[in-house]
Amino acid sequence: MALRKLRGGMVGGGTGAFIGPVHRMAATLDGEAEFVAGAFSRDPKKSKQSGEEMGLDPSRVYGTYEEMAAKEAKLPADQRVDFVSVVVPNSGHFPISKTFLEAGINVICDKPMTTTFADAKALQKIVKKSGKVFALTHNYTGYPMVKQARHLVQSGQLGKINKVVVEYPQGWMSGMITNPGNSIGMWRMDPKIAGGSCCMGDLGTHCENLVRYITGLEIEQVCAELTAFVKGNRLEDDGNVLVRFKGGARGILYASQISAGEENPLAIRVYGTKMGLEWKQEDPNYLIVKDPGGFQTRYSKGNNNLCKEAQAAARLIWGHPDGYIEAFANIYREAFKGIRALNAGKKIPVCDHPDATDGLIGVAFIDALLASNKSKSKWTKMKV
Amino acid sequence: MALRKLRGGMVGGGTGAFIGPVHRMAATLDGEAEFVAGAFSRDPKKSKQSGEEMGLDPSRVYGTYEEMAAKEAKLPADQRVDFVSVVVPNSGHFPISKTFLEAGINVICDKPMTTTFADAKALQKIVKKSGKVFALTHNYTGYPMVKQARHLVQSGQLGKINKVVVEYPQGWMSGMITNPGNSIGMWRMDPKIAGGSCCMGDLGTHCENLVRYITGLEIEQVCAELTAFVKGNRLEDDGNVLVRFKGGARGILYASQISAGEENPLAIRVYGTKMGLEWKQEDPNYLIVKDPGGFQTRYSKGNNNLCKEAQAAARLIWGHPDGYIEAFANIYREAFKGIRALNAGKKIPVCDHPDATDGLIGVAFIDALLASNKSKSKWTKMKV
Amino acid sequence: MALRKLRGGMVGGGTGAFIGPVHRMAATLDGEAEFVAGAFSRDPKKSKQSGEEMGLDPSRVYGTYEEMAAKEAKLPADQRVDFVSVVVPNSGHFPISKTFLEAGINVICDKPMTTTFADAKALQKIVKKSGKVFALTHNYTGYPMVKQARHLVQSGQLGKINKVVVEYPQGWMSGMITNPGNSIGMWRMDPKIAGGSCCMGDLGTHCENLVRYITGLEIEQVCAELTAFVKGNRLEDDGNVLVRFKGGARGILYASQISAGEENPLAIRVYGTKMGLEWKQEDPNYLIVKDPGGFQTRYSKGNNNLCKEAQAAARLIWGHPDGYIEAFANIYREAFKGIRALNAGKKIPVCDHPDATDGLIGVAFIDALLASNKSKSKWTKMKV
Amino acid sequence: MALRKLRGGMVGGGTGAFIGPVHRMAATLDGEAEFVAGAFSRDPKKSKQSGEEMGLDPSRVYGTYEEMAAKEAKLPADQRVDFVSVVVPNSGHFPISKTFLEAGINVICDKPMTTTFADAKALQKIVKKSGKVFALTHNYTGYPMVKQARHLVQSGQLGKINKVVVEYPQGWMSGMITNPGNSIGMWRMDPKIAGGSCCMGDLGTHCENLVRYITGLEIEQVCAELTAFVKGNRLEDDGNVLVRFKGGARGILYASQISAGEENPLAIRVYGTKMGLEWKQEDPNYLIVKDPGGFQTRYSKGNNNLCKEAQAAARLIWGHPDGYIEAFANIYREAFKGIRALNAGKKIPVCDHPDATDGLIGVAFIDALLASNKSKSKWTKMKV
Numbered sequence A, B, C, D: 001m002a003l004r005k006l007r008g009g010m011v012g013g014g015t016g017a018f019i020g021p022v023h024r025m026a027a028t029l030d031g032e033a034e035f036v037a038g039a040f041s042r043d044p045k046k047s048k049q050s051g052e053e054m055g056l057d058p059s060r061v062y063g064t065y066e067e068m069a070a071k072e073a074k075l076p077a078d079q080r081v082d083f084v085s086v087v088v089p090n091s092g093h094f095p096i097s098k099t100f101l102e103a104g105i106n107v108i109c110d111k112p113m114t115t116t117f118a119d120a121k122a123l124q125k126i127v128k129k130s131g132k133v134f135a136l137t138h139n140y141t142g143y144p145m146v147k148q149a150r151h152l153v154q155s156g157q158l159g160k161i162n163k164v165v166v167e168y169p170q171g172w173m174s175g176m177i178t179n180p181g182n183s184i185g186m187w188r189m190d191p192k193i194a195g196g197s198c199c200m201g202d203l204g205t206h207c208e209n210l211v212r213y214i215t216g217l218e219i220e221q222v223c224a225e226l227t228a229f230v231k232g233n234r235l236e237d238d239g240n241v242l243v244r245f246k247g248g249a250r251g252i253l254y255a256s257q258i259s260a261g262e263e264n265p266l267a268i269r270v271y272g273t274k275m276g277l278e279w280k281q282e283d284p285n286y287l288i289v290k291d292p293g294g295f296q297t298r299y300s301k302g303n304n305n306l307c308k309e310a311q312a313a314a315r316l317i318w319g320h321p322d323g324y325i326e327a328f329a330n331i332y333r334e335a336f337k338g339i340r341a342l343n344a345g346k347k348i349p350v351c352d353h354p355d356a357t358d359g360l361i362g363v364a365f366i367d368a369l370l371a372s373n374k375s376k377s378k379w380t381k382m383k384v
Helices: A019-028 A044-053 A065-074 A090-102 A117-130 A144-154 A199-215 A308-313 A324-343 A356-374 B019-028 B044-053 B065-074 B090-102 B117-130 B144-154 B199-215 B308-313 B324-343 B356-374 C019-028 C044-053 C065-074 C090-102 C117-130 C144-154 C199-215 C308-313 C324-343 C356-374 D019-028 D044-053 D065-074 D090-102 D117-130 D144-154 D199-215 D308-313 D324-343 D356-374
Strands: A006-012 A033-039 A083-087 A106-109 A134-136 A161-169 A219-227 A238-245 A250-256 A267-272 A276-280 A286-291 A295-300 B006-012 B033-039 B083-087 B106-109 B134-136 B161-169 B219-227 B238-245 B250-256 B267-272 B276-280 B286-291 B295-300 C006-012 C033-039 C083-087 C106-109 C134-136 C161-169 C219-227 C238-245 C250-256 C267-272 C276-280 C286-291 C295-300 D006-012 D033-039 D083-087 D106-109 D134-136 D161-169 D219-227 D238-245 D250-256 D267-272 D276-280 D286-291 D295-300
Touching (some): A006 A019, A019 A324, A033 A065, A065 A090, A134 A324, A144 A199, A144 A267, A144 A308, A161 A238, A199 A219, A199 A238, A199 A267, A238 A356, A238 D219, A238 D250, B006 B324, B019 B083, B090 B117, B106 B324, B117 B134, B134 B324, B134 B356, B144 B199, B144 B286, B161 B238, B161 C161, B199 B219, B199 B238, B199 B250, B219 B356, B219 C219, B238 B356, B250 C238, C006 C019, C006 C065, C006 C324, C033 C044, C033 C065, C065 C090, C083 C090, C090 C117, C117 C356, C134 C324, C134 C356, C144 C267, C144 C276, C144 C286, C144 C295, C144 C308, C161 C199, C199 C250, C219 C356, C238 C356, D006 D065, D006 D090, D019 D324, D033 D065, D065 D090, D090 D106, D090 D117, D106 D324, D117 D356, D134 D356, D144 D199, D144 D267, D144 D286, D161 D199, D161 D238, D199 D219, D199 D238, D199 D356, D238 D356
Parallel strands (some): A006 A033, A006 A083, B006 B083, B161 B250, C006 C033, C006 C083, C083 C106, C106 C134, C161 C250
Antiparallel strands (some): A286 A295, B219 B238, B238 B250, B276 B286, B286 B295, B295 D295, C276 C286, C286 C295, D161 D267, D219 D238, D267 D276
16 A cells, blocks of 8 residues: 655755755655655745745745744644754754654754753653654665675674774865855854864764764773864864774774865774774775685675665665665655654654664764863763 | 646556666656656556555556556646656557657657667657657766766867777676576567667667767767577677777777676776776766876766766765766756746757657667677668 | 706897886896896997996897807806897897797797797797797786686686676877877887787787686687777777687677877676676786675785685785786796706796797787788688 | 996895895895895704805805804905895894994894884984994885875975874784784784884884875874784784874874784875875875865876876886885885995985984884873873
């Protein structure tokens, strides 16, 4: 039988935004959902216009998210949005998510989850109390080969994990003269909007999430140095971190926005007593497994030799590249499982998407980095 | 103002199909269209079931494409499908496309366009007479970096083109024991369904189309050897071709289904008097430009340094991989431009998608290969 | 016990030459030989000067190779050169090799072996009659991973070989304006010196040799098109060839000197019924083995998992790149085995270096290409 | 005029050694030197046998290095060795180098220079006092493309350097079960022989040297964590380091011997305000330059577009890979320049090889790492 299309709403993501359209494509890729409502901008006029461009019913295009939450909550169950995508800068994540969850509406939210640890703790509780689905778009874990990496590590094929190197260098802020028109991310340098961190909140948290997703290892302590190279940046645009994981593994984690010429090469290398592995976001459909005996084996997406999670996460067979949108769509697909279960009056099943706990850990991670950096890179415990 | 979502129909592509879902994702990725009707299988029961799974109105799910064309044509203009996607095996392309075009409905059709040259000629005329949009999904030309390659060649930056090497080796038929369950493409070996060619119709025509799209060069003569390595295959599963282009350039074109271990590495290298270039479908977001002075420069998708067509064809910025679906969606997006123009009572503008002429050339190319092969690889003129 | 250093002589390879120094480094790399004599140039003055620069005894630096052969032959056995390296343009290979062999001196000679088939036949006989070692420097077979490729194919791990693609595109003649100073290879375009072929003699014969070395397959027929793109070039600078191997395998072989921006990317792909493999000269320490099940495995030089020939051919362990000189040195090392056996009064053992039969096949291959090209790319048998 | 071949001696490097043969091949590759003497093992019998295998005059094969230094020093100038290669484990570097320098013989020595800072300081003075050439084989700086990287940075093309990432992960100790026969490097874990560090002395010092060579940046402070993962290893087999350079640049430096499946991928990435660059030892003939505008340009060895140092360091033209031995030979070639100057009674010119000051800095770097690690990764100043 056909599944009813879920009805989505969006806060943020109006005309000209980068991540809004990604959410719209990702949520609707499989024909499982459609967007019917939104508060696309803090400027009501701009919000209206964006809604119009998307062909929405004007009565469902709101001037503020508060209005949207209030009015949507009052709509009959067969009209009301099933979920809201929160795609605004960091400082909006908490109040908006809170508002919709308390209005009984499921939330898919951008990361980092909040700008303070207190908010993250509070939101985790609100999610729990609401009984609703809350998904955080650490989208990189949606890639099929990340799931295969997780499978290889967690099924013990690498042996005991001793070392992890995870990196996320970007270069778009380098010089900050070469890209004069690139104003799309300027809010990231504003503590009022971004929170206490620029680079590590934006990129470093993806690293932390990716390591934990693949290895299951939890960070115990960090030793961090954060630097602002861009003139006038009050937050860091580069961060280098030594990591101690619980259980004895050691690691390096770094992120950067001033690594000139780098685009988006998030990458992870995991080394166990038996084998190593490597995955790179810019070449996402492959996973390299390194055998100390002299072989490196490349697994590729869409083949039957992969674990079932990796197979399920691929939309196309081998050699037909799945991209960023498809990985992002996998986060949505998992969130939709939970939403459909709730809609059917069932319990939320185990879904393979980052949630409020992941969000909390991410914020705790940022806090630990900030504390370590402040204390001249002293080893600092992560407190969750 | 919002664009009305175009209404799509589909012939073929029922449950379990490979290319049907690709068309659905590609057509709807940008929120420009939705599928509302279909004849998804020659088995009416299976068609119904597929329609149901997609959540379609049962009255718009048909048992045959003839019924679908007849009934859709009679629907009021504000309900009738705007286009039909023809995603059946080769032998169906001609009758189905013909039927819908003659019913006044735009067509997006899989390649090769027809199984005979006569049908191709006829269909080209039917398209012309109908005044409708006809797009052929040589989808690889939808990739942004293919458009950049085209730009570099056609703006003269490579100098006069002397040599082209284009290849498309797959390995899924190799041994044909290693993939016992892989029955999805078995019809490709059946002359009644596939036409006169297996490998070259499926893969070789993409090569021909890609060369012509990028370089503008037209094939004058071919010298071909086609071989069936798979036991029982009455059509070829491997083809090697020497090519003479009009104007003096020379080339190699080959395709294969028995190149064990290859997935989908369609690739092209173009060499001019000044520079060379290389593009690989399995790493689609990059283009390598080779300077005889000792530099190789990698252009990457989503950057401002690219031509406007390449920029427009990217859905995401640098470092965020666009995949196969996104490239496929670009074919649809261009077809939709034409359809919207017709809907608005305007002339079809120049659209960047393969059309009936491309389809005709593709079929002529297959015919020339078959003739050359039959004559012991004699140089054979392409007749269009 | 220490091995006596073999005494080498050289014909050609004077100051400014490219391949002469390569031979000198390759022959002496392992401390097995030293050069003590030479006729380094047809210009006696230049020859003297080159000998002086190398620190040779002036009495062993000759004005002509005839003088050198005559005088060296008369020296006592403990002074006479053990071998001569023939590193002159093609037309010199036959007379020089003949002269030294007939003087009882072992020969290491550049390829192609001769400029005519008759000479090749004659030289093969002369070698046989002389009982001396004759090694032809198809140096690429000296790379460790080429030996591993050979092992995998010949031990049946790829299954029955169906398809081979071998290519050797260079770009240094492209435009022929971009490299004005590059006069080092101009003789290659002169039929009097180069013989009947420019590109295929220089590069194509390496392809033929590499395929045969790895797969053991013999070419039965070729279908070739040879083209001169460079203005004024009386010989071809680009050649595209369809190949039929004995036993039913099919292939593509091409070489080029006008593939703008290519440096020296000789590459081979071999596909069997079970697996495929790929090797690239510009990344020589790795071999990719492709499994149709979705794995690609990279073997790397210097590991214990390789066949003993590949292990023996590596001078350094894993991760420490062996280069072109080391591969070249492996040809010499094998020739030295034979020379030392002769010196010890023993029979020449089986040595892993190209010999006069390989040279003859190479020349027959060129002849077949020229004949096919002349007959409008008719399938032409290789006659050895 | 011909250059006289320099006469070399060797301490260590007997039969079965890894680095001894490398030194022999590297020193003799260009025909500039030959080895005539040695003390190849602390076991006089083994030393004799090794000398015999190399074909040396038995009177020049010594039982101890002290004997060798004493006797060689007394030989007439036209027989005495011009230089000695010291290729023993770390603890031997100081006494052996000291002995030969004080005997008036030039020294080429493996790294790290000494096992203690005091020894390093002392040796630096001894070198100065001796007036002799002392070269330290940080061989990776011998690669042509490392010289090009240095040129690009130091000529300002990258802008002001802000960030450096340098890494050297190996995997041969991982598990330490998978390579049971690999006993060749076991001394590296013995503090008496290796000194205070295993991994960082062996690999980390190459990182430090490479960064300084390319960027000219000097390390001001380090924040290090060193770990022994291999059971029973009293020294570290993995080290992760945050780095502060003088002038404000920040960096990451890490090395490892337990990164399972890694072979020898020393790599460096340097980011300036204008551009970034990347070089990898396992693919040494290329250098990637990254432009924030969206281009990555690959420079390749042996081309005229490179700086003159990079051109001079290549033995072969483009596309003909230079390997590890050739890079190593470049260190020797530069040392030979100095030795020939001394032999000619001239001052030692500026030579492009690591020297005693580099050695001292390397040892100071190790000491700073050990101190930081001991103090729970406190930022620790490098004292030279």
